Amino acid sequence: MAPPASASAFLAALRAEGLTVVEVGDWRDHNRNHKGPWGPVHGVMIHHTVTKGSARTVDICRKGYSGLPGPLCHGVITKDGRVHLVGYGRANHAGLGDDDVLRAVIAEKSTFPADNEASTDGNRHFYGFECENLGDGKDPWPAAQLEAIEKVAAAVCRYHGWDERSVIGHLEWQPGKVDPRGFTMAGMRARIADRLDSGTPKKPAPLPTPKRPVVDLSQLIAAARTNPGMKGTPVTYSGTRIVEAALVDEGLLAKPRLDGHFGSDTVRAYTRWQLKLYPGASTKPGGDADGIPGKSSLVQLGKRHGFDVKD
Structure with missing residues (x-):
């Protein structure tokens, strides 16, 4: 203690x-x-x-x-x-x-x-x-x-x-x-x-650069479409946490909702991210701001928050 x-x-x-x-x-x-x-x-x-x-x-x-x-x-x-x-x-x-x-x-x-x-x-x-x-x-x-x-x-x-x-x-x-x-x-x-x-560093060598995390777009889309329950149910795709953390840092998702579940709160937060990129975009299913991640919007989020995207 x-x-x-x-x-x-x-x-x-x-x-x-x-x-x-x-x-x-x-x-x-x-x-x-x-x-x-x-x-x-x-x-x-x-x-x-x-x-x-x-x-x-x-x-x-x-x-x-x-x-x-x-x-x-x-x-x-x-x-x-x-x-x-x-x-x-x-x-x-x-x-x-x-x-x-x-x-x-x-x-x-x-x-x-x-x-x-x-x-x-x-x-x-x-x-x-x-x-x-x-x-x-x-x-x-x-x-x-x-x-x-x-x-x-x-x-x-x-x-x-x-x-x-x-x-x-x-x-x-x-x-x-x-x-x-x-x-x-x-x-x-x-x-x-x-x-x-x-008392002093023996050799302050340059520190290695870590690999950037990678988000699998297809798995993320599947997670978003299944709309799982909140905390206490299995996480659909672990990469969801990376995206949710980025949405929290953008001020679009409440921090308590960073739980790894791409539920309705995360869908709404991602819609707000899409509208930030594409003002006036349709929020209807299949629209550019329907809360289901697309490659363009996810790549832009990754550029701002340090992760890469694979299809």
């Missing part, structure tokens, strides 16, 4: 690791503690923001947006490697994730189970850092930013006596999430381990 560090101890740990830290407003007292407890803490979670521009990114992560109030993390790591502290305490960053993954983090296992459940409150148990990046697999990760991610995670782990296996990506925690995209968490954990062992 690890209580969170005090705000002062957290700040001191980051600076002791050699990070440039920017304190934003009332970050020490800006939190969501009125919505639930923060702690015990068990690890560090890394995200990407899907935003461009450091000032805008920091502002969004501090204030949040409609439907998801800030803070959206504890620190924002911008492309120049600076860490902007925007909140401290419970933050809206992790959401509901897999309890098996949490147990693996606590036990500091070398591998994590598949994140196929959304049953456990991650906002309570993880420090969260958002990293400025579009998340499309093309936006670069500067060396200074990667080093800052490494240092941030090492600083928190060093304070709590954790090792690198207490650091995970959002994609390893919550079904349907793909962040951070552009480097592998296995590669980042190796860098963190080097830093914890020696």
Whole structure:
């Protein structure tokens, strides 16, 4: 059972690791503690923001947006490697994730189970850092930013006596999430381990780029047409989660409906995506905005949210 560090101890740990830290407003007292407890803490979670521009990114992560109030993390790591502290305490960053993954983090296992459940409150148990990046697999990760991610995670782990296996990506925690995209968490954990062992990374080699997820259009269409029940019934096609996560990020689908079932809520959300692409399109069955994915609309969604499409 690890209580969170005090705000002062957290700040001191980051600076002791050699990070440039920017304190934003009332970050020490800006939190969501009125919505639930923060702690015990068990690890560090890394995200990407899907935003461009450091000032805008920091502002969004501090204030949040409609439907998801800030803070959206504890620190924002911008492309120049600076860490902007925007909140401290419970933050809206992790959401509901897999309890098996949490147990693996606590036990500091070398591998994590598949994140196929959304049953456990991650906002309570993880420090969260958002990293400025579009998340499309093309936006670069500067060396200074990667080093800052490494240092941030090492600083928190060093304070709590954790090792690198207490650091995970959002994609390893919550079904349907793909962040951070552009480097592998296995590669980042190796860098963190080097830093914890020696105080500095032995060789900050470039991190390998992970493969983009692939959505099978034919299976997705079949899932959409069967209109399965909600949570508790078998998932028709696992790739549905990737598409639902993209629709959530677009603000077209409520986050609780990210359940892997291409039910009526997801059909309506996909209709809104089609109308966004093709204003005035018909929403009748067989129309260009009937909520059944077509190749053109799905490819456009994949371009924005980092997945590929196969027929």
